[in-house]
Amino acid sequence: MTYSIAQAAERSGLSIDTLRYYERIGLVDPPARDSGGRRTYSDDDLGWLVFLTRLRTTGMPIRMMREYAQLRHLGAATAGRRKQMLYEHRASVRARIAELQSCLEVLDYKITHYEQIEHTFIEGITA
Amino acid sequence: MTYSIAQAAERSGLSIDTLRYYERIGLVDPPARDSGGRRTYSDDDLGWLVFLTRLRTTGMPIRMMREYAQLRHLGAATAGRRKQMLYEHRASVRARIAELQSCLEVLDYKITHYEQIEHTFIEGITA
DNA sequence: GTAGGAGCTGGAGTGCACTCCAGGTCAACC
DNA sequence: GGTTGACCTGGAGTGCACTCCAGCTCCTAC
Missing domain, CATH: 1.20.5 (Single alpha-helices involved in coiled-coils or other helix-helix interfaces)
Known part of the structure; x- marks a missing residue:
């Protein structure tokens, strides 16, 4: 299952602008793109976005979320x-x-x- | 008992700059001044400052604290x-x-x- | 084939709550 | 009477986390 940016926004509770912003600052990996160059979010992407909202809700600064994201990236x-x-x-x-x-x-x-x-x-x- | 701005800052947990800022935006009434023009905070002033820090800690926006302060002022x-x-x-x-x-x-x-x-x-x- | 809507990019702007600074005053101590 | 340290004012600057915008592309439906 994949999701457009609007669907990802709705399901994660983040705004479309925030999704692109998070991508820009390295909080989320760039999602796949469809033939027209549009972002398509996977279920895994969605799971990560939802987890990020939990961290955000609990007051973790973006700087620290980014650190966590980078560690995650290292395996x-x-x-x-x-x-x-x-x-x-x-x-x-x-x-x-x-x-x-x-x-x-x-x-x-x-x-x-x-x-x-x-x-x-x-x-x-x-x- | 009265307190200098440094003492008020220490006891309220707010910084000196924040005390002056709160006064400027109408969150606290201007405290009395000594002969040299320096602020002297009373115990009542301190009580209000401490209460404000509780509101702040619980996430009340300044705009709302100010509204509360204005109502309080009306008696x-x-x-x-x-x-x-x-x-x-x-x-x-x-x-x-x-x-x-x-x-x-x-x-x-x-x-x-x-x-x-x-x-x-x-x-x-x-x- | 064109009108509309979703999405794209890079960059500028916003709101909040402070925080810092320059240049000055004042009282006290040596 | 000079130096020090706390305090004064008005105004500018900061950090965070978005949020908005102009100008563009791409697909879909009529």
Whole structure:
């Protein structure tokens, strides 16, 4: 199965421009072309694109994604280093989640505070 | 208790430049000045700065923080709208956490995959 | 055979959130 | 009274990750 750039964009959640941009900066290998010179993405290409969106969503900078892509390109010998990168990235994602959760507590506290103000206000009116 | 801009920066985790920038764009009220024209931050100022860093950490854009700051400036009458903003923001933070957790699963899967490759490799050598 | 739509390239432009800088002031210490 | 160090202002510059554009080609459908 192959996909036009528009289909690849839709399925990966990236824009058409972003797909070409990622290719230009070496984040994705240039996909095959059809007889008219148009990009045709394979299922493998799609899988990689989707994985990239996960890395992006979790805040990995493009510079690091590119490093990962380059290691991947070098084949099985770099599997250990890639695993190490994912390990470290996973730790940073976990830390980020913890950070967000701690901020959530502050938000909860603030919201409770506002709710109390509201109650006082209503009681002030109806009393 | 009052603080110099350097102390405010250290305690809030923002840089000195960012403190002045936030003031310029209306995110924080201009603090008092000493006889020499230097900013002196109060404990209240500090509290607000720290709260802003929480909003920033949770991904609230500056535009929205400014909106919140403006409502706060208008006093108690806007408490309901501010509460509403925090409510919505909390929902987005929760969604963000869920998103990160779902990506974590993908990372776990990938890492497991790499570990299996490693095992196979070692067995291949030692066998 | 032509009109329309998708895709192509190289390069310029955008939005966000800072960050840095030059040139100046001010208070304190030697 | 001169030097030092923190701070001041207005404005320019930076890094990131896209996003947009002009001018072109190519296939399809009428």
